[in-house]
Amino acid sequence: MFASHLECPKCLTKYDTEQPHQLCSCGSPLLVKYDLAAVAARMSKSDVAARPPDLWRYRELLPVIAEENIVSLGEGMTPLLKLERLGTRIGMSHLYLKDEGIIPSGSFKARGAAVGVSRAKELGVTTLAMPTNGNAGGAWALYCAKAGIAAVIVMPKDAPAIPRSECAIAGARLFLVDGLISDAGKIVGQAIGERGWYDASTLKEPYRIEGKKTMGLELAEQFGWEMPDVVLYPTGGGVGLIGIYKALCELREMGWVSGELPRLVAVQATGCAPIVRAWQQRAAESEFWENAHTCAFGITVPKAIGDFLVLDAVYKTDGCAVAVTDEATLAAESLLATTEGTFVCPEGAACMAATQKLLADGWLGPDERVVVLNTGCGIKYPETVTSDPRLLQPSDRLPD
Ligand SMILES: *Cc1c(COP(=O)(O)O)cnc(C)c1O
Numbered sequence: 001m002f003a004s005h006l007e008c009p010k011c012l013t014k015y016d017t018e019q020p021h022q023l024c025s026c027g028s029p030l031l032v033k034y035d036l037a038a039v040a041a042r043m044s045k046s047d048v049a050a051r052p053p054d055l056w057r058y059r060e061l062l063p064v065i066a067e068e069n070i071v072s073l074g075e076g077m078t079p080l081l082k083l084e085r086l087g088t089r090i091g092m093s094h095l096y097l098k099d100e101g102i103i104p105s106g107s108f109k110a111r112g113a114a115v116g117v118s119r120a121k122e123l124g125v126t127t128l129a130m131p132t133n134g135n136a137g138g139a140w141a142l143y144c145a146k147a148g149i150a151a152v153i154v155m156p157k158d159a160p161a162i163p164r165s166e167c168a169i170a171g172a173r174l175f176l177v178d179g180l181i182s183d184a185g186k187i188v189g190q191a192i193g194e195r196g197w198y199d200a201s202t203l204k205e206p207y208r209i210e211g212k213k214t215m216g217l218e219l220a221e222q223f224g225w226e227m228p229d230v231v232l233y234p235t236g237g238g239v240g241l242i243g244i245y246k247a248l249c250e251l252r253e254m255g256w257v258s259g260e261l262p263r264l265v266a267v268q269a270t271g272c273a274p275i276v277r278a279w280q281q282r283a284a285e286s287e288f289w290e291n292a293h294t295c296a297f298g299i300t301v302p303k304a305i306g307d308f309l310v311l312d313a314v315y316k317t318d319g320c321a322v323a324v325t326d327e328a329t330l331a332a333e334s335l336l337a338t339t340e341g342t343f344v345c346p347e348g349a350a351c352m353a354a355t356q357k358l359l360a361d362g363w364l365g366p367d368e369r370v371v372v373l374n375t376g377c378g379i380k381y382p383e384t385v386t387s388d389p390r391l392l393q394p395s396d397r398l399p400d
């Protein structure tokens with residue numbers, strides 16, 4: 001294993017990887033550091049190419065020590081689809097969709113769960129708890145079932161119904177709160193302190209991000225170890241965006257990719273856009289967003305604990321942060337389905353809507369290599385279709 005230690009990105013305090021750690025004593029999330037020179041000496045691109053098509057193909061850049069602790073449902077290596085028809089329609093020649101819709105549990109939260117649960121198992125955790133907007137709870141419940149770890153999941157009562165069923169069928173202890181993920185987080189924080197459970201909240205343990213990082217590793221590999229120009233990411237807690245940035249920085253340090261990193265775009269909904277507001281003010285951190293609401297439930301995060309890391313990645317890559325309306329999101333969702341045959345989740349659709357907006361503004365060039373990240377499958381969100389009357393108009397007679 002090549003992970004050397006955990007490090008606080010704020011105060012630079014180091015921690016070992018042998019003990020379970022949560023936040024730094026200064027309150028910041030901790031990040032996993034690797035001996036990248038040793039990784040580069042041990043692993044080659046052709047080694048990676050010969051391995052099975054899942055995220056463990058990058059195991060030297062992952063924190064799990066013993067192979068028997070790996071808890072896998074076959075996650076990773078999702079398709080990178082070129083959107084020819086939609087690209088032609090809107091005037092973009094190199095538009096891609098990285099489609100996480102086909103991953104176990106139907107959302108990219110499976111990546112974080114696979115690596116996070118594997119490390120929890122390795123560290124001897126027997127019960128973990130987490131707040132969630134739905135998909136993380138579903139994914140962690142399922143991976144915990146496979147690992148034999150008890151999971152306590154706290155979710156807003158308005159979260160989509162299907163992830164709730166995932167928690168239930170996987171035997172997790174599910175607790176619903178009348179409020180937002182921030183309220184669920186407070187309940188978990190209190191219970192953790194009282195009961196001594198492992199806190200698997202976003203960025204309160206350092207390993208979930210390592211799983212999500214593999215999206216960046218895959219993108220580099222899928223582009224032939226080159227980097228695209230722009231990646232759009234639906235940003236809630238922002239773990240995926242921080243992870244992609246971390247992955248590409250690690251690959252660059254290893255000499256596997258070179259040149260400019262892609263401009264990273266944090267996409268949010270106009271009903272919950274704390275990162276966008278902070279970016280517009282060139283602030284280093286975001287402020288709590290009151291009365292958060294959007295159909296893209298996975299990105300309803302009023303204040304992210306890793307906001308400063310998200311903003312740092314956006315600033316350092318010359319990216320931007322952009323908010324789109326639910327109306328634009330739902331229109332983009334149906335546009336993707338009718339032109340490309342992909343039924344994406346609303347969060348992924350928000351990135352497509354943001355692409356159109358940034359193209360119209362001239363921020364994106366028509367020939368740039370642009371990746372829209374679809375973080376989950378639309379089938380998990382039947383209500384986004386059934387609640388839109390324009391989308392459900394069965395004919396009363398067959399077409400001629
Ligand atoms: C959780 C989630 C997001 C946001 O992910 P973060 O890493 O927390 O920003 C986006 N899309 C979907 C479908 C999600 O479940």
Ligand SMILES: [Zn+2]
Nearest residue numbers: 008011024026
């Ligand atoms: Zn610190």
